Amino acid sequence: MSSAKNKLFAAFTAAALFIGYQPVASARGMEKDSTLKKKYIVNIMHKVADWQLNAWNTTGFKHPKVDWTNAAAYTGLYAFGSMKGNDKYLDFLVNVGNSLNWNTGKSRFMADDYCIGQIYSLLYMKYKDKKMIAPFIQLADSIVAKPHDEGLEWKNRIQLREWAWCDALFMGPTALSYLSTATGDPKYLNTASKLWWKTTDYLYDNEEHLYFRDGSYLQKKEKNGKKVFWSRGNGWVLGGLVRVLDNMPANHPDRKRFETLYKDMEAKIASIQQPDGSWHASLLDPESYPVKETSGTGFYCYSILWGLNHGLLDEKTYWPVAKKAWAALTSSVHPDGMLGYVQRIGAAPDGVDFNSTEVYGVGAFLLSGTQLYQYVSKHPKAQ
Known part of the structure; x- marks a missing residue:
């Protein structure tokens, strides 16, 4: 074959490969972008929420209805239920409240x-309904x-x-803050703020900008020698932080500090987000827990989208960061709607692993999805 023919053949082959490759790349791009479409966001939230409701209704509550695990799930269920056409989720929550006579748990x-x-609230x-x-x-x-x-x-x-533990910052201050909004009495929010900073003064690392789980972790180290900062623990904090801010007036004296x-x-x-968009169980030693x-x-995705x-x-x-986190979450949903990889x-x-699930993971997923829906609704080009 002549040199000219060789060059022509090489050019033809390269062009064919390029043309053949383009549809694959485009399909992948379209598939990735589809997770940001409002229809997709709503559909996958329905899938995850309905799986959880079905689990509760068919096999019963794994934890007491009043338990913090379920309460965290209810937060996401309420957020999703507040979207148009989702009244069945709010009806479920009202039924839960009625079954508990609107009481909290035994450890007051x-x-x-x-x-x-x-x-x-x-x-x-x-x-x-005041009851x-x-x-x-x-x-x-x-x-x-x-x-x-x-x-x-x-x-x-x-x-x-x-x-006295960082998880409490999702559990306690949020409850008090929403009560201030519900009643119009600022004393609950003010107490939440005061106690938030008491916990922060003790557990927050000003160098790493992360919270230790509790006092027993202040001196512990990971295998790589780094401090132990638990992913969900800091997720609890950020989830709680934005929910407190949701109830804090712009002129509140502690607002800027928050x-x-x-x-x-x-x-x-x-x-410290991982390449696949997730965060591993250990924030500063992800290699020790090499799975998302x-x-x-979910709580990081939620809090970032809230900030946006x-x-x-x-x-x-x-x-x-938010897009990659959402991709990590949606790729963890089983065909039947179960959310996997929940510690x-x-x-x-x-x-x-893929089969690990818990109700609070569902709550974080639904909180993320509702914030994402709001974001793409205001930013159509983001889809």
Whole structure:
């Protein structure tokens, strides 16, 4: 074959390969972009929410209805239920409240046991039925009246009386903050703010901009020598932080301090996102837990999208982070709607797999999806 023919053949082959490759690339691009379409977002949220409702209705509640695990799931269910045409999810939550006589858990001053109070307040604001918040008002008044003068060292069952572990920042301050909005009484929000900063002064690492889980982790190290910062634990914090901000007036004296904390934490979280868009169970030693974890990822996705929707985060920096996080979440949904890769109940990084699921992961997923729906509705080009 002549040199000219060789060149012509090579050019023809390259062109054929290029033409043949283009549809594949385009299809992949279209498939990726489709997860940001409003129809897709709604459909996959229905799928995940309905799987969870079916699990509750057919096999019963794995944890008590009033438990913090379910309460975290209810937050996402309420957010999704508040979208047009989703009344069945709100009806489910009202039925849960009625079955509990709108009471919180048995350990009155443990944040886990009154996490559900935020749902009671949200339902009250929608339906204006005073019975929904009457018992929680009594409890909240007693929380406000306590001196809260104990240290937060992880001993003497301190968690029964104080917010001595970072998870509590999703459970306690949110419940009090929503009650302030529901009643118009700022004392609950002010107490939430005061106790938030007490916990933060003890558990927040100002260098890493992350929270230790509790006092027993202050000196612990991961295999790589880094400090132990648990993904879902910090997810609890950021999820709680934006929910407190949702109830904090613009002129509140602590508002700017909360916003600064939020921005510092989100900058750190964005900087350690994994290539697949997720965060592993251990934030600073992801190689020790080399699989994505969707409860922490879900709360980060939610909190970042919340910040984009409220103008607190730069879109150029954080929208790519949110997109990748959403892709990590949606790729973890089973064909039947079960959300996988959710770390089991614990207090530290732990292993997960595709078949690991828990209700709080569903809550984080639905919170993320509702915030994403709001974002793409306002930013059509983002789809």
